[in-house]
Amino acid sequence: MNAGNSCLTCGACCAHFRIVLHREELLHVPLKLTNQLNEQSFCMKGTDVYPPRCIALEGEVGQGVRCIIYADRPQVCREFNEYELDGSPNPSCFKLRGMVPPPH
Ligand code: SF4
Ligand code: SF4
Known part of the structure; x- marks a missing residue:
């Protein structure tokens, strides 16, 4: 998810993938928002269950998110x-949104 206009009304990727991060990323990602997977890997809470939705995602997917x-x-x-x-x-982003990628 980036800060592009589409992302501000989307959030589909934040409610689809298991978001895995390396231990070193806990220097900036808050530990309390993660679950530990193994010695080196963590994931964002909410993304290791079904249906996934990252704990850090505010708002309504497809309407307005942050x-x-x-x-x-x-x-x-x-x-x-x-x-x-x-x-x-x-292509994965467009597929998640049910859209055909524009020609490049
Ligand atoms: S699926 Fe694509 S448009 Fe939607 S939030 Fe993720 S990167 Fe942005
Ligand atoms: S809401 Fe979660 S999955 Fe989405 S950009 Fe933020 S940390 Fe990543």
Whole structure:
């Protein structure tokens, strides 16, 4: 999830994936918002159950959402965006929203 306009009314990825982070990320991601998976790995609470929904997601998916730890969110969240760095659409993002990616 990024700060793009689509994300502000979406949140689909925050209510779909298990969000896993490395122990080192606990320097910024609050420990209390995570569950430990093993010695090195943690996940965001709410994303290791079905249906998943990250504990840090506020609002209503598809209407209006906000990540309460946006500046400190896990790396995997930073890397999942509507568009890739080269400007091509992220097919997984569009699929989650039930949309066909635009041509690149
Ligand atoms: S699914 Fe795509 S548009 Fe929706 S919040 Fe995630 S990155 Fe943003
Ligand atoms: S930490 Fe924020 S961006 Fe990442 S899944 Fe949770 S609500 Fe979404």
